Amino acid sequence: VEVDNVNRTALLSWNTGEQYFADSFEDGTFDAWEEHIMGPGTPGDDQVNAFWYVKDAGNAPDGTKIAHSDWGYGIDTWIISKPLLVTAGTTLSFWWNTSYYWHVSPYDNGDLHVKISNDGGNSWTSLWTENDEGTFNNFVWYETVLDLSAYQGSVQIAFNFVSNDGATYSIDNVVFGNSGKKLGTFARSNAPSVISNAKSVNGFNYEFFNPKTHKSFVGFNVYLDGAETPLNAEPIEGTTYLIEDLAYDVHTASVEAVYTTGVSNKVSIGFTLTQPxxxxxxxxxxxxxxxxxxxxxxxxxxxxxxxxxxxxxxxxxxxxxxxxxxxxxxxxxxxxxxxxxxxxxxxxxxxxxxxxxxxxxVNIGTLTDVKAYPNPFNDYITVSNSTMVKRVTVTNIIGQTVLDINYTGEPINTSVLSTGVYLISFEGINGERMVQKMIKK
CATH class of the missing domain: 2.10.70 (Complement Module; domain 1)
Structure with a gap:
């Protein structure tokens, strides 16, 4: 948060990359990921690439493009996310499509490993492979939703396809965040408009939606000081928000992500607006x-x-x-x-x-020789050559009068004054004035 005390505003900004990440590969690249490792693979007969690449697909679950690896030999290809922040309720969802025949039974010639790392990629834990799903149909799109709440903190996610003389593998619409999706694996037909062909896997019934128009993430809401109503009328797509007309006080701003299925936990920050x-x-x-x-x-x-x-x-x-x-x-x-x-x-x-x-x-009259001492002083000030002085005022450096006395010639008691710089004003019997700057120790 950047606070502007003069204009009474606070500019909020937040990093969506840490708490929400989604890629359906529609830009044709892996630019949203931190690293793309092609690996040592060799394409099989009539195949193009033995590593992850983006290709057009008429049956893509979301849009028209997917991440895909052709079949081949010695394949070990990765895409690795940027650092992400897991909180309570964080899930990872993704669509996948491959061959049961070549990757589970009767042949187990390859696996997609969905992995997680909490040490910057130095070590990886496998979260899922297609072998976890039991029996599934060849080359049918399935969506899997994994619970990541056990890994709260900073993590990276990887999709690692390892295969030797296996089959092709495709993934699409990877979503990391608090999406509110039901955990499990759900299947659909390669014809996305035919709900009657949807499958049931591991006891979960597939809830159909049109994957070409569905988007789980909507935007962000911004709240101030615990209010139940957000400051913005509609969810905002950007990652900054200017709060205006703030009172000079202590404030708390909160941001939540909005999904079609609900909202995330709020992330809050405190700040103080002080009188400039x-x-x-x-x-x-x-x-x-x-x-x-x-x-x-x-x-x-x-x-x-x-x-x-x-x-x-x-x-x-x-x-x-x-x-x-x-x-x-x-x-x-x-x-x-x-x-x-x-x-x-x-x-x-x-x-x-x-x-x-x-x-x-310039004429300072009969007060020319008047002088107060010692300087710096402690509890008393003595005035020399003071026979013409009738009044003494002591003012702090911001103009506040802290002592105002009719001078009688006695030392002036300054014990009530705080440490600092003062201006000592002497007024003569004829109205003339003289000022001396002094310091209280």
């Missing part, structure tokens, strides 16, 4: 420039910065000018003449401006 910290700065009038950095990186006015960033504002007066005053979040510090202003650990959006004045026009 926007830094705005500029020069009042002209006569100079103002730049800023956040954690050492230059920022533009109006830019968002991370929570807790350290800000540094640098004023550059034109020739003949100097800093007249700084203003932070509406609080003006007249007499604070330094060209650099630092705000550490920023906690909120902040606006800073600086104003310049002619050097000849």
């Amino acid at each position: 910290i926007i830094i705005t700065y500029g020069v009042v009038g002209e006569n100079g420039t103002l730049t800023a950095t956040a954690d050492g990186n230059a920022i533009d006015s109006g830019e968002e910065v991370p929570f807790g960033a350290d800000l540094v504002f640098t004023a550059t007066p034109n020739s003949g000018y100097k800093v007249k005053e700084w203003t932070v979040n509406g609080s003006t510090f007249t007499g604070f003449l330094e060209t650099t202003l630092s705000i550490d650990d920023v906690q909120q959006s902040t606006t800073v401006t600086v104003e310049f004045d002619l050097i000849s026009g």
